Each structure stands twice: as C-alpha cells, then as structure tokens.
Amino acid sequence: MNSVIKSLTMSAMAATIAAPAFAADVVIGVPNWPSVRVTAHVLKVVLEDNLGLEVELQNGTNPVVFEAMDSGAMQVHPEVWMPNQVNLNNKFVKEKGTVKMNPNGVAGDQAMCVTKGTAERLGISDLSELTDPDMAKNFDTDGDGKGEIWIGAAGWASTNIEKIRAKSYGYAETMNLKEMDETLALAEVDNAVAQDKDIVFFCYTPHHMFALHELVILKEPAHDDANWNVIQPTDDPEWLENSSAASAWSTAYLHIHYATAMENDQSAAAKLLSQVKLDTDTVSAMTYALVVEKQDPAEFAKKWVADNASTVDSWLN
Numbered sequence: 001m002n003s004v005i006k007s008l009t010m011s012a013m014a015a016t017i018a019a020p021a022f023a024a025d026v027v028i029g030v031p032n033w034p035s036v037r038v039t040a041h042v043l044k045v046v047l048e049d050n051l052g053l054e055v056e057l058q059n060g061t062n063p064v065v066f067e068a069m070d071s072g073a074m075q076v077h078p079e080v081w082m083p084n085q086v087n088l089n090n091k092f093v094k095e096k097g098t099v100k101m102n103p104n105g106v107a108g109d110q111a112m113c114v115t116k117g118t119a120e121r122l123g124i125s126d127l128s129e130l131t132d133p134d135m136a137k138n139f140d141t142d143g144d145g146k147g148e149i150w151i152g153a154a155g156w157a158s159t160n161i162e163k164i165r166a167k168s169y170g171y172a173e174t175m176n177l178k179e180m181d182e183t184l185a186l187a188e189v190d191n192a193v194a195q196d197k198d199i200v201f202f203c204y205t206p207h208h209m210f211a212l213h214e215l216v217i218l219k220e221p222a223h224d225d226a227n228w229n230v231i232q233p234t235d236d237p238e239w240l241e242n243s244s245a246a247s248a249w250s251t252a253y254l255h256i257h258y259a260t261a262m263e264n265d266q267s268a269a270a271k272l273l274s275q276v277k278l279d280t281d282t283v284s285a286m287t288y289a290l291v292v293e294k295q296d297p298a299e300f301a302k303k304w305v306a307d308n309a310s311t312v313d314s315w316l317n
Contacts, residue, residue, distance in 0.1 A: 024053075024054045024055055024056035025053040025054045025055065025266065025269075026047055026053050026054075026055045026056070026075045026076060026262075026266065026269060027055075027056045027057075027058055027068075027073065027074040027075055027076070028040045028043060028044060028055060028056070028057050028058070028074070028075070028076040028077075028078060029058055029059075029060045029064070029065030029068060029069070029074045029076065029077050029078075030057050030058065030059050030060065030078070031059075031060065031061055031062055031065065031077075031079075031155070031156075032059070032061075032153060032155065032181075032182075033153070033156070033182060034182070034207075034208070034287040034290055034291050035079060035206055035207070035254075035283050035284075035286065035287045036078050036079040037290065037297060038283075038286040038287055038289075038290050038297060038300070038301070039078040039079050039256075039278070039283065039286070040057055040076075040078040041057070041297040041298055041300070041301035042286070042301045042304055042305060043055075043076065043078055043256075043273070043276070044057060044298075044301065045298075045301045045302055045304075045305045046272065046305055046312055046315070047269055047272070049305065050272075050312070050316055051266075051268050051269055051272070053266070053269060058074065060074070061155045062077070062080070062085055062088060062155070062156075062157060063088065063234060065077045066085075066088045066091075066092050066099065066257075069092065069098065069099050069257065069258070069259040070092055070096065070098045070099065070259075072259065072261060074259070075258055075259045075261075075262055075266070075269075076256065076257070076258045076259070076273060077256070077257040077258070078256055079106075079254045079255075079256070080101070080254065080255050080256070080257045081108065081157065081158070081252050081253075081254055082105065082252060082253050082254075082255060083230075083250065083252065084156075084157040084158050084161065084252065085157055087231075087232050087234065087235055089101065089257075093257070097260060098259065098260050098261070099257050099258070099259060099260060100257065100258055100259075100260050100263070100270070100274065101255050101256075101257050102255050102256040102257070102258070102273060102274050102275070102276055103255070103274075104255070104256075104275075104276065104277040104278075105253025105254055105255045106206065106253065106254040106255075106278050106279060106280055106283055107251055107252070107253060107254075107279075107280050108204060108205050108206055108251070108252040108253065108254055108280065109204060109205045109217075109249070109251065109252065110158060110202070110203075110204045110249040110252055111202075111203055111204070111217045111218065111220070111248065111249065112127050112149070112200060112201070112202060112203065112217070112218045113200070113201060113202075113203035113215045113216060113217050113218065114198070114199065114200050114201075114215070114216050114218065115189070115192060115193055115198075115199060115213060115214065115215060115216070116213075116214035116215065116216055117193065117196055117198075118192075118198040118199060118200070118216075119216040121196075121198060122135065122138050122198060124200075124218070125216070125218065125219055126218060126219045126220070127169060127171075127218040127219065127220045128169060128170075128171075128220075129218075130147070130149070130169070130171035130174060130175055130200065131169060131170040131171045131173070131174055132174070133145075133174050135147075135174075136171065136174035136175050138198050139175065139198055139199065139200055144176070146174060146175055146176050147174065147175045147176065147200070148175065148176045148178050149166075149171070149175045149176070149177060149178060149200045149201065149202075150178045150179075150180065150185040150188070150200075150201040150202055151163065151166065151177045151178065151179060151202050152179065152182075152202045153179065153180065153181055153182050153185075154179050154180075157232060158202070158204070159179055159202075160232055160233060160239070160240075161230055161245060161249075162177070162202055163177060163240060164230060164240060164243040164244065164245045165245045165246070167240065167243075167244075168227075168244045168245050168246040169246060175200075185201060186209060188201075189201060189209070189213065190212075190213075193213055200218075203215060203217065204252075205280055205284065206254075206280045206281070206282075206283035206284040206287065207284060207287060208284060208287045208288035208291050208292055210284070211284070211288055211292070212292065220247060220248035221246075221247045221248060222247060222248055223247050223248045223249060223250040224247040225250075227244060227245065227246045227247050228244070228245045228247065228250075229242075229243055229244050229245070230243050230245055231243045254283075256273055256276055258270060258273045258274075272315050272316055275314070275315045275316075276315050277311075277314070277315070286300075286304065
C-alpha cells in the first residue's frame with residue numbers, strides 16, 4: 001500500500017512540475033522611466049478590478065515591447081512617446097496593423113535644462129551657447145576640458161535624438177554626452193542644487209523634476225520640420241551621420257498602445273485601453289508620488305483608482 005501511495009504521489013509531483021506556468025490574460029510592457037511605470041500599475045489595477053483579468057507587468061525596451069505586442073507575447077505599452085517612437089508606430093500600427101494606438105495623448109515637452117542657480121551664475125539662456133568652449137568648461141567635472149551633459153538613459157529613443165541634436169547644434173564637440181540611468185542623473189541634479197554647482201541636463205514633462213527644483217529651459221529656435229531628419233539605429237546603421245535636428249523638439253504626445261488581437265481576444269480590455277485619458281498634471285503628480293514620496297507603486301495605483309472612480313468609469317463606458 002505504501003509503495004502504491006508513494007508511486008501516485010511521485011506521479012502527481014511530476015505532473016505538477018511538468019505543467020506549464022500559468023499565463024496572464026494581459027501582459028503590460030514596462031520601459032525604464034517613472035511615468036510609464038506608474039501608468040502601467042494603474043492600468044493593471046483597472047483591468048484586474050473591473051474586468052477580472054490576470055495582469056502581469058514585464059520590463060522591456062520600446063522595441064522589445066512593440067515586437068512582443070506584434071507576436072502576442074505582450075499586449076500593452078502604457079506610454080509611447082510620439083514623435084520619439086514614430087518609427088515603431090509606423091511599422092506596427094500603420095504598416096503591419098498588429099498594434100493600435102489610443103488617440104488620447106498626454107502632452108509632453110522635451111528640452112535641455114539648467115538649474116536656476118546655474119543660469120544666474122553663468123548667464124546662460126540659449127542651448128547654442130554650449131558650443132562655446134569657454135561656456136562648456138563651466139560644466140567640466142572631470143578636468144578634461146570639456147563639459148558634461150546628461151542626454152538620457154540608454155534605450156530611450158530621445159537619447160538617440162539628443163545625440164543627433166548635439167551633433168547638429170555643434171556642442172557634441174565641446175560637451176561629453178552622458179548616457180546614464182535617470183535615477184542617477186537626477187541625483188546629480190539634486191547634488192548640484194545642494195552644492196551650488198553648475199549642471200545642464202535633458203528635461204521633460206510630465207515629470208516630477210519641475211516640482212522639486214527651479215529649472216530653466218534653454219532657449220532654441222522653434223521646431224522646424226525642415227531641419228528635422230531623425231533616423232533611429234534600428235532603421236539605419238549610419239543613423240547618426242544621416243540624421244539632423246537643429247531646432248527645438250515639437251510637442252510630444254504620450255499614447256497607450258495595445259495589440260490589435262485584443263479586439264478579438266479581450267474586447268472589453270481593448271475598448272478600455274482605447275478610451276483611457278490622462279493629462280500632463282495628473283501623470284506628473286503620479287510620478288512625484290512614486291519617485292519623491294517613495295510610495296509603493298502597486299499600493300499607490302490601488303488608491304489612485306479608488307480616488308478617481310469617475311475618471312476610471314469614463315474609460316469603461
């Protein structure tokens with residue numbers, strides 16, 4: 001009898017081990033910046049609480065998330081910056097039709113900033129002033145005679161575009177272009193403010209950085225499509241040499257994207273994702289809660305959804 005029981009137990013254990021892992025109903029891709037992370041958590045709560053779906057969050061770069069939506073491995077990208085990701089939008093939304101874009105974009109701005117103290121000490125007001133070697137030396141922290149400027153994190157489309165802009169304006173010759181994690185870069189901003197040191201860095205809205213410090217956006221010529229020819233590395237190995245961008249960014253819009261297949265497989269979820277609508281101030285406040293107040297993203301999302309029931313209802317109807 002004992003041997004029979006043991007045999008049955010072993011068989012059950014083997015079956016359990018061999019069984020495939022439970023697959024979530026919806027997988028949301030999460031690239032590496034604060035606002036996309038908080039939006040992902042809010043969408044997770046809304047989908048689970050209102051539609052009873054099992055939702056998983058998975059880290060991934062923008063190209064990885066788009067490829068995964070195309071293949072069915074992921075279903076949602078919570079925050080696609082346009083025009084930054086226009087190449088991916090063109091490929092998967094317009095050409096292949098495997099991804100859909102929510103039309104309700106959150107307005108965002110992208111630029112180069114200095115702290116108010118930096119502007120007052122140096123008198124800098126225009127981005128083009130960084131092409132002056134004497135001005136650039138004010139941002140030299142390693143003694144090599146060139147300044148340093150944070151242009152974004154690795155993997156951001158905007159980081160590549162900032163390389164193009166630096167080449168086009170000419171300050172790629174006078175400044176070292178720093179790619180680093182945003183958390184580390186903003187810690188350097190905090191330290192510069194605390195120690196009255198000069199610093200210049202990529203800045204954007206929606207973002208909590210403008211609530212933390214007095215920042216000055218460096219002036220540029222207005223955006224001109226005629227001098228913006230931006231190519232991403234995924235599209236051309238000679239992307240930097242063949243690109244130019246010698247004017248300010250145009251206004252960006254942040255859109256939720258989701259797999260077209262959801263319209264058949266998860267129609268209620270697809271409808272919801274197509275109707276989500278947020279604004280710049282709301283997203284900025286969300287990121288402030290996570291990054292500055294150090295709130296747990298899952299707990300924050302639950303509370304935000306509960307406190308904004310009428311907004312969530314408008315997405316569902």
